[in-house]
Amino acid sequence: MDEEILSIVLSNIRIADQRLGHQGPGPRVKHR
Structure with missing residues (x-):
């Protein structure tokens, strides 16, 4: 329903x- 928002x-x-790259230790780091 909200494909635009998701995109x-x-x-x-x-x-x-x-922007961030791998500068800081991020708990939300996902590698697909």
Whole structure:
């Protein structure tokens, strides 16, 4: 129903991952 919202959230997460990279110890680190 909210595919647009999900896609936006996923894209934001991707951008955040690319920004942060592996600088800090993140408890939410998922490697697909």
